[in-house]
Amino acid sequence: MxxxxxxxxxxxxxxxxxxxxxxxxxxxxxxxxxxxxxxxxxxxxxxxxxxxxxxxxxPVTRAQDVPPQTAGMRHMTFAFSDIDPVVQRLEEEGLEIIERPRLAHNQDVFKRVAFCRDPDGIIVELAERAASRP
The missing domain is CATH 3.10.180.10 (2,3-Dihydroxybiphenyl 1,2-Dioxygenase, domain 1)
Known part of the structure; x- marks a missing residue:
């Protein structure tokens, strides 16, 4: 189980x-x-x-993005009650923001999302859950 x-x-x-x-x-x-x-x-x-x-x-090399036509992990997602202050703090710290907060494409799952890179170049999605999700 x-x-x-x-x-x-x-x-x-x-x-x-x-x-x-x-x-x-x-x-x-x-x-x-x-x-x-x-x-x-x-x-x-x-x-x-x-x-x-x-x-x-x-030493290790920086992460590479997985192209849409290639199998692999494309990003990991963390849920927040409000992504705006998180994105603001990341910007203040000089981290790369790939996409600023916007409405999510999958509104059944997420309300808003943003994307950034961690220090090794891995894509991280920041998300606010849809109201229908706990």
Whole structure:
């Protein structure tokens, strides 16, 4: 029996910056950080699942976008009660905003959305849930 979504695994070029972005700016909570074979690992709790972030000891290249015709994870989404102050804070911190807040295409699921990039170039969607969703 399924118990729920557990985590997404990702790679970071700078674990401190990644934790700063997801915890300090987006509000996730650091659950665990420890040395791992050939690097360091952290688990960040998003309230309904976690991000497992591996930071290898050697340099990593910036993330590349997955083209629409290619299978893969295109972005990850976090829900907020109001995305405007989040986008404003990200802009103040110099992070790349791909799309400013706008009405969502899937109004049955989300009311408004915005898109940005994390410090490693991964696309992150910020969303306000539709009124019909808890």
């Amino acid at each position: 399924l118990q729920g979504f557990e985590h997404i695994g990702m790679t970071s070029g700078d674990l401190d910056r990644t934790i700063w972005f997801y915890c300090d700016l987006l509000g996730l909570r650091l659950h665990l950080r420890k040395p791992a074979s050939s690097g360091e690992v952290a688990f960040l709790d998003a309230g309904g699942g976690m991000l497992e972030i591996f930071a290898p000891a050697e």
